[in-house]
Amino acid sequence: MYSRWLQVARESQKSDWSDLMESEKQEFTITAYTENHVGLLHRITIIFTKRKINIESLTTSESEVEGIHRFTIAVTETEQQVIKVVKQIEKQVEVLKSDYYKKKEVVQQELALYKISTESLTSGLDVERIVREHNARFLTIEKHFVVIEKSGFRRETKALFDELKPYGISEFVRSGRIAVSRERDGIGKDVEKILAEAAV
């Protein structure tokens, strides 16, 4: 029943619980494998609202397990608070499993789209050079505008934004963080086990 982090948290806790409660906020990625149920998104977000925790980004998608959805939630919080939130998420009836990761425990990406005028592309070679240097690509080139796509860390999509800004960005959008764990098996394996047991 115990996830690895429950154990870890407990070992470090006892002596100076209150110090840890005050401990520094850092970036975490929370993930949850769930049934696909109307209203579950709300049920999960209110867990954050109740504790006045800002969700920096939230992405839902299918997971590798058939019929099971996956939430990926980015927050900046203390680890103690994140542990409590994860347990509350896992407590929800339609959630099969939830866990959290520190920055270095995941491979993560965000996707950004930048719309600029076609004119700024044709008036010089700078934009093309910038796009190449940032490992971005042109998604489409229309008569009046072009759309550039870039995936990467927040700082990378931001860096491209800053460089393109002088050429006039008419629209910009960035997706939520998506991330997979650096463990050999993610919690998807646990989910498959739960499903296999339920099917018996």
Place this chain on the structure above:
Amino acid sequence: MATAEAIEESTKSKPKPTKRMTGAEALVQILLQENVDMAFGYPGGAIMPVYDALYDHQDSIHHVLARHEQGAIHMAQGYARANGKVGVCLATSGPGATNLITGIADAQIDSTPLVCITGQVPSALLGSDAFQECDVLGISMPVTKWNFQITKAEEIPQALAKAFYLARSGRPGPVVIDITKDAQFGEFDFAYEPCTSLRSYVPKPKLDHAKVKEAAELINNAERPYVLFGQGVILANAEKEFKQFIEKTGIPAAWTIMGLSALETDHPLNVGMLGMHGNYGPNLLTNECDVLIAVGMRFDDRVTGNLDKYAKQAKVVHLEIDPAEIDKNVPADIPVLGDAKESLTELNKLVKPNSHEEWLQRFRDCDQQEWEKVIEEELHPKSDVLSMGEVIRIINDVTGGDHILVTDVGQHQMVACRYSKFTKSKSNITSGGLGTMGFGLPAGIGAALGAPERTVIAVVGDGGLQMTIQELATIYQTKAKVKVLLLNNEFLGMVRQWQQLFFEKRYSSTELINPDFQQVAKGFYIPTAKVTERKNLEKAIEEFINYDGSYFLEVMVGKENNVFPMVTSGSGVAEIRLE
């Protein structure tokens, strides 16, 4: 691979005979199959088809017509807490449903099994701001264990089966089922299969025997072990196993307000109440025990006071069904996840017979101090002014502790819980977590209807009573034999106490200019009496309890009496004040 389809296939493989009927009729059939014999509610436009279906089943399902939906849900809570079954309540859309919210939040924080069925506008009108439309799903989500909106009659059996299963299994809680009016009218081929498991839901974590063993070792080697027990013991029906545990190990045990009555008051190892207005020893000695064993309780802030000064010296064993409660407030050295009955049964096999006479004596010494400073004057006041405590003392004498005590919220709640005597479990019904004023009277009605063989005494204050006073009409209509004891101090007493102690006696909006409660009770055709002098008290209480039927007794008590001991806000449990 187990997919949703696969699960559905496996349940579909056992075809049950179906019968064509409306959604509303199906709903009533399901209530019957789930052994619902009583429902509490209030009709209205969007739930009318269900009420129409109930009309044909009045012999099997007694519908209690409250006078406000909040009254109805507190009755359902009282019913559930008194007899252990799922409480069912019905309300219409919009205001009917929003009026339930306080009770739903109360049931959520106090783990009370409820299925609340609300009507909703027809599905075609959803989102159109139709008459009496309200997003009941959205509004109830933060305070329910689970909720679901039904928009087609065909969804009713599966959703209701899940609702009852989720409400009563694991850590119980309230469930809301919102049913559009067209789903109530819609006809379909009905068959019902109760729900017994869900793949995404673990009602009881599997017991970890290694943890039980670790816990037993720690307990066996403890010098000053101390047990705290909560409602988890009652919800798991683990009273017997709990008693065996403390008797075998000889460990003193203190209760949270929700755990009250799980162990009889007179048990030599029952050392009393925890928390802000709990007993002296149980609070003080929390910071002197070497092993703290928490059973089915969640370390609420009213129990722990300042966490930085709470049991820092102790190793903590936490027996708990809900993984989210482990380490939430107080970190556990040895968490034992599982149903309290199963955990205690296993633990009882491994703990050694022991006694802790010297340690127990410490509690008795504290009791003596508390008796001298607080209890003696509360139970046997020298002053002419009547105290709440002496009223409770006489009730104990008359009933012998055999009654169900229902309380509202405030000073009278603390006094009643501190001094009431209990001989049976499931005998204390109070709003512990949410502290809902107005809970007492309707919960008392629900308890009286849910446990008709018991004497049910609803102790209320003059503030809380007036929040749901309209339910006196429900007493008259249902003939519920609830005894209503009003401890009238003409103040919002607990707030006034805080104003006296922490706000320089600036009694801002706490004095109540009350109606004549005797006339009020008479107006609702309830036999009534009022006591203002000590010489009349005993006889009045005897008549109150022995009367065959509901009775309203008003006792005028000291206006500015305070409840002590007290662990003030921000203090540690060991800083408990006796005066």
